[in-house]
Amino acid sequence: MAVAYYADLLRRQGSQGPDDLDSFDDFERDLVAFWLEACGLPEATAAGRATAPLRQALAWLARTRGLGQLATEWFVAVCFREVAAYLRGPARQQVRSRVAETIAAQQPTVVIAHSLGSVVAYETLWENPELSVDLLVTLGSPLALPHAVFPRLQPAPINEKGKRPPNVARWVNLADPGDLVAIPPGGIQDCFHDVQEPKNQPIHAFDFHKVANYLATPQLRAVLRKHA
Incomplete structure (x- = not known):
């Protein structure tokens, strides 16, 4: 198994420690606001560009989902800083090039992509039609996230629908509800053609987005066993 590593390309230049909400710029706050809206943020709960309203919205989310507020803020700060860094600027092409190089060198029959990595893999495979993959498995994917990710995909969705990359024989998406x-x-099955999405089952009671927990699921084993 080979891993395409690109986190170093998404780090803010000069950043030494963990990111926090206070350092978010307007674009990063907008992405979080779109995400909170998709999470069902009530209209009465403020979610704007100011740091204080953003923290209020995250406090609501932590309460409704039974999560710790500090852990939620840390997760959002790290996750959306990387998403923003990928969606804008030169890192997007650099990341895709690195992933394409790994796929070309390893020539895998199966590509497993988690979280933001599913966006990277989707765009990389579209951009490089010479790369052939028998099975693409996306885990915990934000590909269908409205406003923030889905409409910004490259290539852009047509008539509000994306499509399985033509050089991928089969695409399966797994997501904890x-x-x-x-x-x-x-959202993946609703927003994309030619993707299989087995009935979702809980991945983990608390760490429902952690890649290690996705990789340990019976659902993924079944998908890989069927492919083998």
Whole structure:
């Protein structure tokens, strides 16, 4: 198994420690606001560009999902800083190039992509039609996230529908129904043609987005066993 590593390309230049909400710029706050809206944020709960309203909205989310507020803020700060870094600027092409190089060198029959990595893999495979993959498995994917990710995909969806990359023979998506990144629930199958989405089952009671828990699921074993 080979891993395509690209986190170093998404780090803010000069950043030494963990990111926090206070350092978010307007674009990053907008992405979080779109995500909170998809999470079902009530209209009465403020979610704007100011740090204080953003923290209020995250406090609501933590309460409704039984999560710790500090852990939720940390998760959002790290996750959306990387998403923003990928969606804008030169890192997007650099990341895709690195992933394409790994796939070309390893020539895998199966590509497993988690979280933001599913967006990277989707765009990389579209951009490089010479790369052939028998099975693409996306885990906890934000590909269907409205406003923030889905309409920004390259290539852009046509008539509000994306499509399985033509050089991928089969695409399977797995998502915990409580995964706060894989939203809206069922969105991948609704927003993309030619993708299989088995009935979702809980991945983990608390760490529902952690890649290690996705990799340990019976659902993924069944998908890989069927492929083998």
